[in-house]
Amino acid sequence: MSFTKGYAAKSAGEALSNFDFNRRDVGPHDVQFDILFCGVCHSDLHQVGNEWGGTNFPVVPGHEIVGRVTKVGDHVKKFKVGDLAGVGCLVDSCRDCDNCQRGLEQFCRNGATSTYNSKDKHLGGFTYGGFSKLIVVDETFVLRISDKLPLEAVAPLLCAGITTYSPLRHWKVGKGHRVAVVGLGGLGHMAVKFASSFGAEVTMLSTSASKEQDALKLGAHHFANTKNAEDLINLKGKFDFIIDTVSAQHNYNDYLAMLDTNGVMICVGAPPTPSEIMAFSLIGGRKSLAGSLIGGLPETQEMLDYCAEHNIVSEVEVIKMDYINKAFKRMLAGDVKYRFVIDMATL
Numbered sequence: 001m002s003f004t005k006g007y008a009a010k011s012a013g014e015a016l017s018n019f020d021f022n023r024r025d026v027g028p029h030d031v032q033f034d035i036l037f038c039g040v041c042h043s044d045l046h047q048v049g050n051e052w053g054g055t056n057f058p059v060v061p062g063h064e065i066v067g068r069v070t071k072v073g074d075h076v077k078k079f080k081v082g083d084l085a086g087v088g089c090l091v092d093s094c095r096d097c098d099n100c101q102r103g104l105e106q107f108c109r110n111g112a113t114s115t116y117n118s119k120d121k122h123l124g125g126f127t128y129g130g131f132s133k134l135i136v137v138d139e140t141f142v143l144r145i146s147d148k149l150p151l152e153a154v155a156p157l158l159c160a161g162i163t164t165y166s167p168l169r170h171w172k173v174g175k176g177h178r179v180a181v182v183g184l185g186g187l188g189h190m191a192v193k194f195a196s197s198f199g200a201e202v203t204m205l206s207t208s209a210s211k212e213q214d215a216l217k218l219g220a221h222h223f224a225n226t227k228n229a230e231d232l233i234n235l236k237g238k239f240d241f242i243i244d245t246v247s248a249q250h251n252y253n254d255y256l257a258m259l260d261t262n263g264v265m266i267c268v269g270a271p272p273t274p275s276e277i278m279a280f281s282l283i284g285g286r287k288s289l290a291g292s293l294i295g296g297l298p299e300t301q302e303m304l305d306y307c308a309e310h311n312i313v314s315e316v317e318v319i320k321m322d323y324i325n326k327a328f329k330r331m332l333a334g335d336v337k338y339r340f341v342i343d344m345a346t347l
Helices: 043-049 149-158 158-170 186-197 209-218 229-234 252-256 297-310 323-334
Strands: 002-008 017-023 030-039 065-072 084-087 090-092 134-138 178-182 199-204 222-225 239-244 261-268 287-292 316-319 339-343
Touching: 002 134, 017 134, 030 149, 043 323, 065 149, 084 149, 090 134, 149 158, 149 297, 149 316, 149 339, 158 178, 158 186, 158 239, 158 297, 178 186, 186 199, 186 209, 186 239, 199 209, 209 222, 222 229, 239 252, 239 316, 261 323, 316 323, 323 339
Parallel strands: 178 199, 178 239, 199 222, 239 261, 261 287, 316 339
Antiparallel strands: 002 017, 030 065, 030 134, 030 339, 065 084
16 A cells, blocks of 8 residues: 545544545556646535535545556556546446446446545545545546646646536537526636637626626626626526536526526536425426536546647636635635645645
8 A cells, every 4th residue: 555645624614634544556457646736626615514414534535636647557558657647526437337338437327436435445444535645546537638738727627627518518519509607616617618619609697797807708708797687687588508507505596587498507516405496497488407417537538638629727726735724715705716726746
């Protein structure tokens, strides 16, 4: 086993602090890499606070991981020492079910293994994430990272990027479509970039009028303040698709009213409490309310390659490891543009 350092929460709501633990030895199909940068996702906040239930403590968060390969197993074919590599939200799945066979490992019928807070079949206990110095993962779940883009800005693509890329591709969003994005945060700013890049007409929907200029710079064509009653009236029936990235409680019915006939609202944010949906919000225009998770391994690699080709990265604020608890507080206050990324050299 390999000793490593990390940052962990020891109980629900507790501040993260230093935590030493072991990674498994490199097996025949494994890749070990030093973690250079790790993004900070809103789901890390939910997990550390046990807001969704089921968090196993101590928990080492982090699933937007990029670094450089230091060891490979004897049977590894995709990577060699010195390569850049990344790991997103998954480190394993059953690989045998129909979803895994179709490259939809995120929907593994036997339960995918999350990068952290999942049962660890190798060492027992639970998996530990990217708020650490190194990681060991089967090469099937390791992604190739281009050297064309700044590494710190690539890290959030492994969650925020694929979480917004995947539904846009699944619903074949592109030229001629009118797309609204709800919320200009870590997910929302990537949804704007991708939808715009795919050729859609993009409108940012936000409760903060101060975000208008940023939204337009990121690629949105229009901006609407959803606190403005007149804007809400003018947006009725306006959109073919709405990407809802908000993880705080909000009224879905207000946004469903903005869909045109046969429109689809796709939830990628995950509020911690249930939301009430009025049936007439859906049946009045044959509208759909859908959800989407991340993408599978093939689609995530496709997204990374697309970003390298089109120079798309996340907007990030790089922080030191010991700043993470302050970063969490700023995330709760919406005070980040648009993704915190930890420089793991500071651990």
